[in-house]
Amino acid sequence: xxxxxxxxxxxxxxxxxxxxxxxxxxxxxxxxxxxxxxxxxxxxxxxxxxxxxxxxxxxxxxxxxxxxxxxxxxxxxxxxxxxxxxxxxxxxxxxxxxxxxxxxxxxxxxxxxxxxxxxxxxxxxxxxxxxxxxxxxxxxxxxxxxxxxxxxxxxxxxxxxxxxxxxxxxxxxxxxxxxxxxxxxxxxxxxxxxxxxxxxxxxxxxxxxxxxxxxxxxxxxxxxxxxxxxxxxxxxxxxxxxxxxxxxxxxxxxxxxxxxxxxxxxxxxxxxxxxxxxxxxxxxxxxxxxxxxxxxxxxxxxx
Numbered sequence: 001x002x003x004x005x006x007x008x009x010x011x012x013x014x015x016x017x018x019x020x021x022x023x024x025x026x027x028x029x030x031x032x033x034x035x036x037x038x039x040x041x042x043x044x045x046x047x048x049x050x051x052x053x054x055x056x057x058x059x060x061x062x063x064x065x066x067x068x069x070x071x072x073x074x075x076x077x078x079x080x081x082x083x084x085x086x087x088x089x090x091x092x093x094x095x096x097x098x099x100x101x102x103x104x105x106x107x108x109x110x111x112x113x114x115x116x117x118x119x120x121x122x123x124x125x126x127x128x129x130x131x132x133x134x135x136x137x138x139x140x141x142x143x144x145x146x147x148x149x150x151x152x153x154x155x156x157x158x159x160x161x162x163x164x165x166x167x168x169x170x171x172x173x174x175x176x177x178x179x180x181x182x183x184x185x186x187x188x189x190x191x192x193x194x195x196x197x198x199x200x201x202x203x204x205x206x207x208x209x210x211x212x213x214x215x216x217x218x219x220x221x222x223x224x225x226x227x228x229x230x231x232x233x234x235x236x237x238x239x240x241x242x243x244x245x246x247x248x249x250x251x252x253x254x255x256x257x258x259x260x261x262x263x264x265x266x267x268x269x270x271x272x273x274x275x276x277x278x279x280x281x282x283x284x285x286x287x288x289x290x291x292x293x294x295x296x297x298x299x300x301x302x303x
Contacts, residue, residue, distance in 0.1 A: 001063065003028045003153050003184035004049060009058035011044055011208075018044040019055070020208040026186060026201075028063075028152070031179050033199035033216075034188045037298055040205040042188045043083065046157050049186075050080045062153055076104060079151035083158045085138050089131035093122055093141055096130060097148050104149040116144045119174040121166070136163045143171060147178070154178065155186045160194065172198065196290040204297055212297050219293050226287050228266060231255045235278030241269060247295050257292070260285070 004026040011019040019041045026032045036042050047053045049060050051067040051074060060067045065074040088096060094113065101109040117123045120140045125133060130141065143159060154175070160168045176198070179185050189195055195202065202219060204212040212219065227246065230237075232254040237245070241258065249255035260266060266285065273280060 001028045002026070002061075003030065003063060004186070005059075005061045005064075006045070006049070007059050009045070009048060009055045009060060011041075011048065011053065011055050017208050019048070021058070022205070022208070022210055023058075024203055024210065024213070026184060028184055029179070029182050031185045031198055031200050032187070033195040033202040034186055034205065035192070035195060035202060035294065036205035039207075041208040042205055043157065044208075045205070046080065046155055046186075046188065049155060050078065051075055076149070077151055078153045078155065079146035079149065080155045081143050081146045081157060081159050083161065085135060085142065087130045087138055087141065089129070092127050092129055093117070093133075093144075094126045096141060097144055100145045100148045106149055109148065112150065113144075113148060116147050119170065120144055121170055136167055139163055140167060140171075152182070153184045153186070157188050158190065159187070160189065160191060168194075192290045192294055202290075204294065206298060212293070216290070220288055220290065226260045226285055227292055228258045228260045228269060229255070229282075229284040229286065230258065230269075230273070230280060231282040232273075233279045233281035235273070235276060237278070238272050238276040241272055244269070246292060247299070254281075 002025050004024070006022055006024040009019050009022045010017075022041070022045060034042055034045070044053070048055050049062070049067065051071050054068060062074040062077045065077065067074045091099065094117075097113045097116070098109070101107075101113065114123070117126055120143055122137070122140050122144060125137055130138065133141070139159070146154060156175070159171060172194070175185060187195060187199060196216060199216055201215050202212070203210050237256055244258040244260075245256050246259050247257040249257070258269060260269070270280075
């Protein structure tokens with residue numbers, strides 16, 4: 001079954017085209033990454049999925065329920081962890097989660113609430129007022145609120161932004177468990193190492209459009225082999241090596257990442273540099289990762 005079906009979604013704000021015809025199918029049980037720079041349209045797309053804004057064109061369905069025409073059923077299937085810290089200062093943690101349960105018509109939900117709090121290390125704060133919590137603890141409560149009705153689809157919008165390592169580890173352990181149990185997870189994050197470790201499939205947005213969509217392994221394979229990072233103490237990169245450059249770092253035009261398909265090509269590159277009179281100050285050979293792909297695509301390149 002398709003967990004989220006996004007079909008030709010468009011959204012504009014005056015002269016800004018936030019989404020320009022986005023289409024995605026996210027299958028049930030997937031751990032899916034939605035990536036892109038600031039302003040790419042990620043939050044607008046998530047707000048559309050959550051039913052917080054209406055698209056100008058196109059449609060979104062959660063487990064077959066349209067988020068506009070069948071919004072009650074759609075929202076009951078969805079749990080969203082927002083990027084912003086939004087909370088009611090008049091309730092304790094437990095009261096907040098009980099209130100959230102009530103929004104979904106759930107009674108006697110304390111057993112699951114206790115389990116969620118335990119997994120997010122909130123048990124010791126259960127009777128503490130929300131306004132007395134640290135920022136990291138408030139973010140844990142946001143995660144707990146999204147999970148309190150056991151939604152089959154979970155959307156995490158920058159869930160670990162500005163939080164400690166302990167929360168990250170605990171959160172990913174719990175979310176991974178829910179994913180193994182069949183929950184669909186959609187993640188947006190600027191921590192690309194998290195996306196690479198957790199996501200099975202990734203969509204990248206740029207200027208409101210999908211510019212890459214594939215499995216994580218397939219995306220990484222598209223940047224063949226390894227990356228050779230070279231910092232030149234003097235001289236310039238020969239024109240004959242320019243076609244191998246995947247990224248030019250902002251260090252006086254002397255630091256480059258070059259695509260290497262096999263180790264024999266490293267010596268060929270070094271030989272060309274020596275012939276041109278360039279002097280290498282630093283060199284590193286590393287496997288391509290999601291960051292390499294992200295930078296190449298967002299710089300306007302193609303895979």
